Amino acid sequence: MPDPLLRVDNLVRRFGGITATDNLSLEVKPGELHAIIGPNGAGKTTLISQLTGQLMPNSGSIHFGGRDVTRLPSYKRSRLGLARSFQITSLLKDFSAIDNVALAAQAHDGHSFRFWGNARKEPQLREAAGAALERVGLGKRANVVVSQLSHGEQRELELAVALATKPRLLLLDEPMAGLGVTESARMVALLKELRKEVTIVLVEHDMEAVFALADRITVLVYGRVIACDVPDAIRRHDEVKRAYLGEQHAVTRHG
Amino acid sequence: MMPKLNAPNAVAALLCAALVLLPVYSAVTGNIFILTLFTRIVIFALAAASLNLIMGYGGMMSFGHAAYLGVGGYAVGILAAEGIGSGFIQWPVALAVSALFALVIGALSLRTRGVYFIMITLAFAQMAYYVASGLSRYGGDDGLTIYKRSDFAGLINLSDRNQFYYLCLVCLFGGLYLIWRIVNSRFGLVVQGVRSNEQRMQAIGFHANRYRLVCFVIAGTICGLAGALLANNTDFVSPAVMYWTRSGDLMVMVILGGMGSLFGPVIGAIIYLVLEELLSQFTEYSGIILGPVLLLIVLFARGGIMGLLGRMRRA
Numbered sequence: 001m002p003d004p005l006l007r008v009d010n011l012v013r014r015f016g017g018i019t020a021t022d023n024l025s026l027e028v029k030p031g032e033l034h035a036i037i038g039p040n041g042a043g044k045t046t047l048i049s050q051l052t053g054q055l056m057p058n059s060g061s062i063h064f065g066g067r068d069v070t071r072l073p074s075y076k077r078s079r080l081g082l083a084r085s086f087q088i089t090s091l092l093k094d095f096s097a098i099d100n101v102a103l104a105a106q107a108h109d110g111h112s113f114r115f116w117g118n119a120r121k122e123p124q125l126r127e128a129a130g131a132a133l134e135r136v137g138l139g140k141r142a143n144v145v146v147s148q149l150s151h152g153e154q155r156e157l158e159l160a161v162a163l164a165t166k167p168r169l170l171l172l173d174e175p176m177a178g179l180g181v182t183e184s185a186r187m188v189a190l191l192k193e194l195r196k197e198v199t200i201v202l203v204e205h206d207m208e209a210v211f212a213l214a215d216r217i218t219v220l221v222y223g224r225v226i227a228c229d230v231p232d233a234i235r236r237h238d239e240v241k242r243a244y245l246g247e248q249h250a251v252t253r254h255g
Numbered sequence: 256m257m258p259k260l261n262a263p264n265a266v267a268a269l270l271c272a273a274l275v276l277l278p279v280y281s282a283v284t285g286n287i288f289i290l291t292l293f294t295r296i297v298i299f300a301l302a303a304a305s306l307n308l309i310m311g312y313g314g315m316m317s318f319g320h321a322a323y324l325g326v327g328g329y330a331v332g333i334l335a336a337e338g339i340g341s342g343f344i345q346w347p348v349a350l351a352v353s354a355l356f357a358l359v360i361g362a363l364s365l366r367t368r369g370v371y372f373i374m375i376t377l378a379f380a381q382m383a384y385y386v387a388s389g390l391s392r393y394g395g396d397d398g399l400t401i402y403k404r405s406d407f408a409g410l411i412n413l414s415d416r417n418q419f420y421y422l423c424l425v426c427l428f429g430g431l432y433l434i435w436r437i438v439n440s441r442f443g444l445v446v447q448g449v450r451s452n453e454q455r456m457q458a459i460g461f462h463a464n465r466y467r468l469v470c471f472v473i474a475g476t477i478c479g480l481a482g483a484l485l486a487n488n489t490d491f492v493s494p495a496v497m498y499w500t501r502s503g504d505l506m507v508m509v510i511l512g513g514m515g516s517l518f519g520p521v522i523g524a525i526i527y528l529v530l531e532e533l534l535s536q537f538t539e540y541s542g543i544i545l546g547p548v549l550l551l552i553v554l555f556a557r558g559g560i561m562g563l564l565g566r567m568r569r570a
Binding site for chain 1 (some may be wrong): 273441
């Protein structure tokens with residue numbers, strides 16, 4: 001078995017009296033698509049935020065590519081090859097689509113204390129950005145300002161921005177959130193392509209998508225891992241069924 | 256690159272031409288007053304443009320920007336009082352001290368955001384004001400008279416009205432050109448990106464505060480240059496140039512002209528100072544008119560005069 005690309009050990013994060021991440025351990029192998037599911041309030045976004053460094057854990061450790069990154073700020077983790085998309089779209093709204101992506105490419109092309117040349121005319125940044133936009137199907141919308149893009153397009157742009165940082169691990173926080181049926185299908189097709197190139201951790205509510213895509217699934221409830229296995233085993237797992245799948249009252253009660 | 260021909264650019268171009276030709280007009284008509292007024296306006300336009308760099312492009316609402324006018328001015332004034340009259344020494348010192356001052360203030364205040372940032376920059380500027388008031392050796396409250404303008408070894412004579420005006424204008428155009436290059440550079444895009452969404456910029460790999468701080472220092476340095484010019488223009492520097500109302504004036508110029516537009520602060524400075532001058536002939540309380548004008552601009556013309564001009568075509 002290869003060394004894990006991401007290893008989380010005994011992670012704890014409390015908010016006041018609530019333990020949002022409760023002694024959580026997790027391994028992501030290189031090349032896999034690892035889905036994280038769980039009812040609302042299970043601590044999925046809290047976990048992602050700790051993985052990317054927006055939020056610091058109270059205890060426990062995070063190793064990425066064999067290196068301890070537990071206390072590293074998010075911009076440094078990004079440079080190591082950890083990229084995220086946000087559950088609530090978080091883009092530079094007054095910038096064009098291609099500017100958003102080009103900035104991500106720029107962030108990974110040395111320092112940006114360059115004061116003179118016109119950054120919008122640097123071919124290698126523009127080409128990298130253009131390629132990432134093509135990748136997610138936004139090639140024709142490159143020069144549209146983000147606030148003018150549809151919700152679905154913004155979700156795709158989130159992905160393009162993450163891709164432009166050339167990540168080794170892509171953390172996707174509900175990329176399907178708020179998408180219609182056709183848009184969701186497009187996103188699933190896109191993720192199917194991307195998973196061939198990059199290791200992905202996918203947090204998602206859309207169960208159909210998760211079971212179609214994931215190699216392994218981790219189930220969170222109240223910040224704890226109650227199961228981690230291949231999709232078929234998760235489907236049959238009693239505790240998971242009780243906590244989550246097919247038992248709507250359980251979901252609403254936890255929400 | 257050819258800038259697009261639209262209303263804001265056309266106005267900016269006309270304005271530049273008018274500023275260049277102003278001394279000719281002044282000489283032909285014998286109207287010296289207008290040249291004096293516009294020398295002052297050009298200097299304040301440079302200061303406002305530097306504030307626009309952090310406020311408009313960087314989203315850093317500094318309420319203490321006039322402090323650099325004072326720092327640059329006092330650097331010139333104090334050196335002159337100590338017998339160092341050469342501009343080749345005075346001006347680099349003025350710029351260096353302003354940069355250093357901005358570095359210290361920026362490093363401390365950029366830990367905060369929003370209202371706290373406004374308050375802390377204001378507090379630092381007020382501290383500078385009181386320190387200057389306490390400099391009894393250099394005039395204290397009453398300020399410091401500069402008996403001889405900066406000496407540039409015969410290269411340029413600052414006591415000549417026209418030469419001084421053109422020096423100020425060159426500084427303004429140079430400052431604007433520099434800001435224009437910066438804003439479109441890699442660095443400038445990062446700073447604007449941080450204004451738009453700091454969390455996102457961190458997530459894609461930028462150490463946001465480092466870029467904000469450098470931007471803050473550049474703006475402070477440019478404003479320090481305006482301070483050196485202002486001290487030479489008035490042959491005098493006093494704590495009053497650093498008072499918080501002066502910082503407020505600069506903010507008003509930027510907002511009036513249009514935050515985040517390259518030429519906005521110039522238009523803002525012209526309108527603000529011309530109105531102030533005109534109104535002062537009728538009343539001591541020019542704020543009674545200026546206040547409502549600003550209110551109208553803020554309420555109905557977001558993006559200031561430049562924003563208004565930009566919308567004209569589309570309307």
